[in-house]
Amino acid sequence: MSETILVTGAAGQLAQRVIHHLLETYKVAPGAIVAATRNPEKLAELANKGVLSRKADFDDAAGLEQAFAGIDRLLIISTDALDTPGRRLAQHKAAVAAAVKAGVKHIAYTSMPAPDNSLVTFAPDHLGTENAIKASGIAYTIFRNAWYHDNYMHSMPHNLQGGKWYSATGNGKVANISRDDCALAIAAALASATSESTAYTLTGAVSLANRQIAAIVSEAAGKPLEVVDVNDEQLGQGMRGAGLPGFIADMLVSADANIRAGNFDIVTGDFTKLTGRQPQSLKDFFVAHKATLTAAGSAEGH
Template sequence: MSETILVTGAAGQLGQRVIHHLIETYKVAPGKIVAATRSPERLVALANRGVVTRKADFDDAADLEKAFAGVDRLLIISTDALDTPGKRLGQHKAAVAAAVKADVKHIAYTSMPAPDNSLVTFAPDHLGTENTIKASGIAYTIIRDAWYHDNYLHSMPHNLQGGKWYSATGDGKVSTISRDDCALAIAATLASGTSESAAYTLTGTVSLTNRQIAAIVSEAAGKPLEVVDVNDEQLGQGMRGAGLPGFIADMLVSADANIRAGNFDIVTGDFTKLTGKQPQPLKDFFVAHKAALTAAGGATH
């Protein structure tokens, strides 16, 4: 494939895995991959493998246009600017505008399931970005990643230590998928050379309630875990009391509310359609990460 692929957020966990799968799984020549990030000095290992590295600052429109020059296919990984409402959407709009100026042929974007029907605090960022990309006139692939298995590794070690998981999801169900599986499917779309516009939602094969998830965690870790039902206010207070920043607590409470409302109860076959594989089940993920789950001292990042 002669196309040049640029990955933003290349120093982040998802970006690193996408580039890994482009090279290792889909055999894209490293010289055809551009890894972009605000701090290119963090990309030395990729540069040593022959990957082109560039600076891309989402708060600098001219910088983005320069970074995207000569690129055929652009992956915009959603930024982590969640502390200021509207900031992330502004960054994404700047990236799309720069892509238009740089004459990029295809934009891929990492979104979330059903952003038009969501209680999650950052859903408007994703919906607004999707609409901006669609209005740009550039062919696109939108990849809506479900909640990561990996997200549970932040809270479950602490929950297992105390034997209690405080949850506001009620009887709602959620289908989760590993970050690495999302990276594999994203890399598949980037390497495919498609000129069609499409949207995919990457999920696991089943939707689970909090009690079903607790049972899976408990079995994998070899420790009991009881779900304690709380309301949104109690959950938010508990998270703030544990030292989480307000915007993170609000985001996590909104995610529980979204599950409770049934808005994350989505299962698709899109992962298999894109990769030809089955996604890693939550149980297998927890077994593989048992050391992190049972680590002393609580949360692991």
């Protein structure tokens, strides 16, 4: 009997790719996969493939325990409840407690690189969740996902239109990785049936500063892009002026500050260790998304 794997946040982009790789890359039987989300009716496509679906609301502790019943391996994908300080950590702790009560054998969790040494506004959520998982007594796999290549797609089309990228990262470097590569590595670990407790930091193969990134974007898009150095306050004001909610602007400013401080300058071989592959380079990612990068009239990233 194969183990049952439950993936939370199953309507979200990362979860969709994890489930895709479980099914297509690692050939896990659809009936051994449970996709869980607040609105299971959104999962009709997965249901058609034979994947089971359950309702899981992170604000409903009793419901979570029900959702996790009979599950061997649980992947908790961090929630998007960032607008209210403390809410996301409370949700994650509720999920860990429900996993203990439900008798889950292994917990996997999507964290971030070096959450204990980070200026990013949501780092305490990740650190607190990691600590709750470690205190649960359940075997665990923690995936510390680096900043996604995909995150640039929110703002780069707009930046390329004006030819300017306002950045507060200074000379700091970041080793981006694609969301799909993170999903591939997570699926590899979930499908491996490992019982040891470990943490992986999933990064790209190279760490890059903003001018190196700008050159790669510029080449892929065939448009010039100049980096304009700004401070945190200027960056935050610009984002708020562009209509971003305050908590999102603060989060993005904190991410730039974290890069500037050198805290995202981490390169590991964990992706290759898990998958046997090389991570997709930023250049290849941008080339693959050239149409989006160069789309006329692209909206400011929200």
